[in-house]
Amino acid sequence: MCCVECLLMALLVSLPCAALEASSMATRLFDTYRSSVYQVQVIDNGSSSKSSIGSGFLLNTAPLLQSGSIQEGSNQDHDHNRDNVIVTNYHVVSAYVENPDEFQIRVLDQRKGAIAARVVNFDVIHDLAILALDRPIAVRAFVLAQALPRKGDRVYSLGNPFDLAMTIIEGTHNGLVDGARYDQYLFSGSLNSGMSGGPALNAEGEVIGINVAKGEEQISFLVPAHHIVALLASEKALEPSQYQSHMAMAVKTHLAAYYDKVLSASWPVHLLGGYRYPDALNDSIKCWGHTIEKGKSLFDEVHRHCQTQDMIYLNDTLSVGHFSYDLGSITADGLNRFQFYNLLAENFSVSGFQYADETEVTPGACLDDYVQVEVMTWRVSTCVRQYKRIPGLYDAELVAQRIDLPLSSTRMSVSVAGIGRDQMQALHRRFLEQVRWEK
Amino acid sequence: MGKIIVQRGRFSYPIIWGEDANRGMLLGRGFHCDYIIPDRFVDAEQVRLCPPTVEASVPEGALCHLQVLDQTNPVLINGSVLDGFSCWLRSGDRFTVGRTTLTVYSPMHPVREADSFVLNHWFMRHGIRTWAALCAILVLFAVALMDQSLTTYETFTWHDDALQSIFIPGMVVVWAAVWAFIGRLLRGQPLFMAHVVFACVGATASLLFWGVYDYVMFMTNLEGLAVVIDFVLFVLIFGLTLGFHLSFASSLRHTFVIGVMLAFGLAGTIGLMSLTDDKWAQAVDHNKSLKAPPIPHPSPVSVDAYISAYDALLQSLPEE
Numbered sequence: 001m002c003c004v005e006c007l008l009m010a011l012l013v014s015l016p017c018a019a020l021e022a023s024s025m026a027t028r029l030f031d032t033y034r035s036s037v038y039q040v041q042v043i044d045n046g047s048s049s050k051s052s053i054g055s056g057f058l059l060n061t062a063p064l065l066q067s068g069s070i071q072e073g074s075n076q077d078h079d080h081n082r083d084n085v086i087v088t089n090y091h092v093v094s095a096y097v098e099n100p101d102e103f104q105i106r107v108l109d110q111r112k113g114a115i116a117a118r119v120v121n122f123d124v125i126h127d128l129a130i131l132a133l134d135r136p137i138a139v140r141a142f143v144l145a146q147a148l149p150r151k152g153d154r155v156y157s158l159g160n161p162f163d164l165a166m167t168i169i170e171g172t173h174n175g176l177v178d179g180a181r182y183d184q185y186l187f188s189g190s191l192n193s194g195m196s197g198g199p200a201l202n203a204e205g206e207v208i209g210i211n212v213a214k215g216e217e218q219i220s221f222l223v224p225a226h227h228i229v230a231l232l233a234s235e236k237a238l239e240p241s242q243y244q245s246h247m248a249m250a251v252k253t254h255l256a257a258y259y260d261k262v263l264s265a266s267w268p269v270h271l272l273g274g275y276r277y278p279d280a281l282n283d284s285i286k287c288w289g290h291t292i293e294k295g296k297s298l299f300d301e302v303h304r305h306c307q308t309q310d311m312i313y314l315n316d317t318l319s320v321g322h323f324s325y326d327l328g329s330i331t332a333d334g335l336n337r338f339q340f341y342n343l344l345a346e347n348f349s350v351s352g353f354q355y356a357d358e359t360e361v362t363p364g365a366c367l368d369d370y371v372q373v374e375v376m377t378w379r380v381s382t383c384v385r386q387y388k389r390i391p392g393l394y395d396a397e398l399v400a401q402r403i404d405l406p407l408s409s410t411r412m413s414v415s416v417a418g419i420g421r422d423q424m425q426a427l428h429r430r431f432l433e434q435v436r437w438e439k
Numbered sequence: 440m441g442k443i444i445v446q447r448g449r450f451s452y453p454i455i456w457g458e459d460a461n462r463g464m465l466l467g468r469g470f471h472c473d474y475i476i477p478d479r480f481v482d483a484e485q486v487r488l489c490p491p492t493v494e495a496s497v498p499e500g501a502l503c504h505l506q507v508l509d510q511t512n513p514v515l516i517n518g519s520v521l522d523g524f525s526c527w528l529r530s531g532d533r534f535t536v537g538r539t540t541l542t543v544y545s546p547m548h549p550v551r552e553a554d555s556f557v558l559n560h561w562f563m564r565h566g567i568r569t570w571a572a573l574c575a576i577l578v579l580f581a582v583a584l585m586d587q588s589l590t591t592y593e594t595f596t597w598h599d600d601a602l603q604s605i606f607i608p609g610m611v612v613v614w615a616a617v618w619a620f621i622g623r624l625l626r627g628q629p630l631f632m633a634h635v636v637f638a639c640v641g642a643t644a645s646l647l648f649w650g651v652y653d654y655v656m657f658m659t660n661l662e663g664l665a666v667v668i669d670f671v672l673f674v675l676i677f678g679l680t681l682g683f684h685l686s687f688a689s690s691l692r693h694t695f696v697i698g699v700m701l702a703f704g705l706a707g708t709i710g711l712m713s714l715t716d717d718k719w720a721q722a723v724d725h726n727k728s729l730k731a732p733p734i735p736h737p738s739p740v741s742v743d744a745y746i747s748a749y750d751a752l753l754q755s756l757p758e759e
Contacts (some may be wrong), residue, residue, distance in 0.1 A: 294591050335592060338657055343592050345729045367752045372739035379729055380745060386756050394753070403729055421753060429746045 003087045003260070029056045029156050029205050030168040033057075035139045037109040039086045040117075040131070040197055042095050045102055054092030055159035055198035055211065056107060056131060058084050060141035064229060086131035088230055090122045090213055092314045093129050097122060097247065098315060100240035105131060108140075110166065120237035124247050125254045125312055126182055126227045126258045127212050129197075132237070133205065142199055145206035146226045149173045154203060155187055157211055157222075174206070177221065180310055181258065182282045184221040185209050191220035197302030198394060205391025248390040251312060251320060251418065255393070258284075258321075258422040267434060273329030274301040275410050276436040281320075284308050285323070298330030309419070318356050320393070320418030325431065326350070329410040340407050349414040353385060361395065362386045370403075373432055377404035384427065389419070396424045400432065410435065443488070443503055444544040445474060449690060456490045466507070466536070480537030482509035488528075488543070501527040502545050505534060507561075512537055562632070572632040575639035576608045582646045584663040589650070602735030607646075611638045622688035630687045637687075640678030648672050670706055678702035 002169020005128065036058045044051040056434035086107055096103040097119055105117045114134050122129040149155070153173040160166050188202060191214045200209040200222045207221030238246055262281050272289075280287050294300050307324035314320060330347075332340050355365065366383040380400040387393045399413040414431050416424065418429035443454045454464050454474065464473040469483035476485065487506040491497040506525045507514050514521045515535035516528075528534065529547035562568040567626055583604040588595050615634035622628040652668060682698030 296596075298594060332483055332592075333595075338654060339590065339592065341657065341729050342653075344588065348729055362756045365752055365755045367745075367748055369745055369748070370737055370739035371744055371745045372741060377739050382749070382752065384749075384752060384756065386753075401729060421749075425746050425749050428749075429742055432742050432745075 003106050007260055010113050014365065025154070026156055026168050026170050026415065029157070031159065032205060033140070033142065033199075033201070034166055035110050036141055037160075037198055038109055039160045039166075039194075040086070040091060040092050041108060041161070043106055045104060046294045046326065047305045050094055053093065053105060053160070053163055053194055054088055054196040055194065056086045056088035056092070057158070057197075057199040057207070058137060058139060058141040059087045059207070060084055060143050060230065061232060063143050064232060066366065077102075077414055080342055084133075085120070085139065085232070086133060087210060088129050088131060089127045089201075089210065090124050091212075093119055093122070093131070097129075097243045104124045107131070107133065109137075109235045114276050116121060117242070118240075121171065121234050122238075122243075122246070123227060124250050124314070125356060126223050126231075127225055127313060128210065128223060128231055130228075130231055135398050143206045143230065145202055145204070147234075149185070149202060151175045155189065155208065155222075156203075157187065157189055157191060157195065157198060159191070159198030159211055161192035161194045163194055167195075171218075171220070176415045177222075177309075179283045179286060181308065182310055183224050183227070184310075184313070185224055186214065187220040187222050188407055189220055190214070190218060197285075202235070210317075220301070222266075244389060247314070248393075251314075251390055252393055252420065254420050255313070255321060256420055259419055259427065261424050263423065263430065267430070269434075270304065271438070272304055272327065273369045273410070274438050275327075275413070276434075276438060277304065277323070277327040278370075278434050280306055284310075294334065296435075298334030299330055299340075301328060301330045303328035318360050319354070320387075320390075323416040325412070325414045327410075327412050327435075329408070331408040333407055335407065337406060344401055344403075344409055344411070347411060348379070348381070348399060350399050350415050353383075353395050354417065360388060362388060364395075371400070371432065373435070374402075374437075376402050376435075378432070378433070379403050382392045384424070386432050390418075392420055393418050394421065394424055395419075396428070398428045398431065410437075442546050444546065444548070446477075446542040446544060447539065448547075453546075454488070459488070461492075463487045463504075463506075466541075476536065476539050476541075478537040479540060480512055482511055485536045486514065486534070493598045497690075498527050500529050502530050502532075502543055503528050514538075529579045546615050558633075561564050562636075568632045575636045575643075576612065579611060579639045579643045579646075580604060580608045582643050586650055606643060608639070610634070614638050618684045618688050625689050627655040628687075633687050634684060637680060639685040641676055641683075645672075645676050648676065651656050671712070672701045674699060679704070 004408050007220050038056045038058070039054040040054045041050040042052045043417065044319050076212070086139075090097070093105055096105050105119070106114045108114055115135060115137070117131040119132050120132045133274050133406045150382050151174055157169045157171065159165065159169075162246070169189045171187050174186040174188055177184045177186050185200075185208070187209070191211050193214075196213070198211045199207045200211060202208050207228075209224050210228070211220070212223045213221040215221065250276070265282065267281055268279040269276045270287075271277075276383045278410065284309055285306050288306055289304040291303070292299070293299040303326070305324070305326045308322060310321065311319040312321040332343065335343065335375075354359075364383050364385040366381060368381045370394045371378045371380045378400045380398065382399075383397045385395050395417050396419055397413070402410045412431060412435060414428065415425065419427065442453055445452050445454055446559040450475065456464075465484060465487050466472055466474045466476060467483050467485040468476055468478065468481045472484065483686065485508060487508060489504045489506065491501050491503065503623045504525060505514075505516075506527055507523075509520065509528045510524075515533075516526060517533050518535075528543050528546045531542065533539075533540055533542045562571045583606075584601060587604045591600065612635060615631060619629035619631035622634070649672070658670075678699030678701065679695060680698070681701055682695030685694035685698055690691075691697060719749070
């Protein structure tokens with residue numbers, strides 16, 4: 001009895017102590033670094049008003065220069081050679097990158113003092129951007145953490161949510177997201193709109209990541225800090241006229257490398273409903289499945305859906321990089337052929353291209369034919385459209401339905417947002433040839 | 440004492456020459472006129488119609504003599520402007536004053552035989568008007584139920600499928616009620632049961648035609664005709680149904696022509712909107728024609744041939 005009481009007392013005493021320690025750490029970090037975190041505003045020239053907002057922070061590049069991680073003159077503005085740069089997310093300044101003539105960037109400090117800025121480099125894949133300021137700022141800048149954070153470490157994220165006030169959020173680091181194509185830390189804390197681009201700090205006040213996105217409650221994401229080093233190590237600053245070509249090149253190169261990897265690997269096989277289908281092609285693809293058994297329904301269906309989890313943000317209405325495929329077989333002894341083929345026709349579609357403005361993509365075009373693959377006859381349809389600002393990159397959808405059996409069939413659809421011409425052909429060929437019928 | 444008939448629109452009025460026949464009948468907008476024409480383009484005293492007795496030389500077949508009292512707007516006789524201030528009218532002649540057209544008839548003017556059959560009256564005579572409407576609803580429900588059972592992919596269950604099938608007759612009754620309300624406003628006669636019968640006939644025909652059409656298209660592979668047949672069926676069935684509703688609810692003439700034209704306009708507008716919408720949304724649609732094995736289709740190509748056709752597909756994408 002005495003031991004139990006002691007334990008309870010210890011618990012009651014230790015809980016407030018831990019909370020007090022954590023909150024005092026947040027208070028100390030906020031007091032120390034509040035002046036180094038800025039609100040980044042994209043200003044619409046027409047209305048002279050802010051069009052979008054995010055956060056950014058002042059990064060001290062001197063330690064990186066001293067350690068040789070980046071070279072002198074790398075990524076430096078031609079006119080203002082200095083040690084400090086502002087780091088934010090690409091998606092915060094994407095409107096400016098797309099139309100540098102129609103927007104401008106300014107950063108606001110704690111005293112609401114505005115400083116003009118411009119984008120000197122960006123990484124559209126990892127959603128990062130480096131800004132150069134028009135005049136130097138004499139405040140304490142952040143440094144990047146040398147050691148990688150461990151799962152369970154406390155993390156403190158700063159930013160200005162919804163233009164309310166600069167805030168600090170305390171959460172837990174939970175390592176890299178499993179199966180992500182673009183490294184992201186899982187941060188168990190509540191980021192909100194407007195905090196994008198703000199720093200996520202360890203207990204020493206060093207930057208371990210950059211706020212980038214939120215998921216569900218207490219699920220948020222950070223870009224690992226080492227991607228800033230790679231971006232700072234780039235040869236020279238970009239001019240506004242180079243933004244588009246830089247973005248297009250980065251997207252095409254990255255997606256080409258991804259599909260090269262997919263196509264060069266041997267594909268695992270998954271047995272489903274009497275067919276051998278491609279399984280999850282690599283770690284970035286996750287699969288789910290379900291079964292409709294003949295009960296109230298007059299047909300049996302097994303179905304498996306696989307897709308990547310992440311995409312590359314280009315602007316408010318357009319993202320690329322999504323890759324999904326859907327495979328399934330269906331048997332229906334209880335339907336007549338008219339009903340059965342109407343059922344197949346209803347299913348002969350894919351989710352459709354994501355909405356995109358006509359300034360971004362060309363109208364789609366489709367190809368339909370009957371295709372013989374070994375003993376199977378397929379009705380196959382392919383629809384494509386091209387990105388206008390990234391020539392040579394396409395959205396492609398393939399849907400194929402086996403039609404040579406009276407009351408059973410298999411269906412396959414493949415949807416890709418952003419793929420080159422040759423890789424599209426190779427990917428579709430591989431999918432069509434990969435499905436095997438186990439009689 | 441003589442009599443002529445003046446007809447305006449669908450309504451006819453007898454004019455009987457009184458004892459003071461020489462005075463004739465005064466027509467105009469004024470309230471003192473013998474025949475008041477409610478038309479703001481007509482003068483207070485517009486024309487006078489006199490019996491043939493007042494003139495010495497009466498042309499053969501003349502019914503009455505028309506005198507123009509005001510020339511603000513010209514008077515038209517059978518569509519032509521009257522040259523002068525008077526003329527003789529024969530039975531069946533039309534004269535237009537302002538925006539109003541009147542026709543004069545002799546009481547002996549031959550009249551076309553009455554239409555032999557009015558379905559609504561026949562129902563009324565046999566006391567089955569309500570039963571006819573109920574039967575039409577039941578037939579529609581049965582056809583909807585049949586359509587549901589033929590197109591569902593699930594085991595037929597009365598409580599689910601009947602509930603879904605009753606939705607169509609329910610909507611048809613609401614549709615008929617709207618038309619009855621319009622008829623009540625325009626003609627003072629709702630004729631709800633008649634609207635129900637013809638709305639049910641139209642809906643039943645639609646379900647049957649489209650069911651048969653779907654099956655024929657499935658069996659014959661005539662994909663190219665799909666749009667045309669869809670369009671024609673819609674215009675005919677919906678147009679004729681509209682024509683029936685208009686004939687009961689309004690005093691319009693040529694209601695079937697109007698109905699078909701309305702349906703044509705509606706179908707055209709929907710088609711145009713879908714085309715415009717597709718262009719705007721950059722939509723693509725896979726050809727969903729999947730036929731059962733016995734139905735002939737083109738010989739399949741190899742995977743190589745299909746993938747090679749991508750070159751032409753990508754080239755077909757519009758340039759910037």
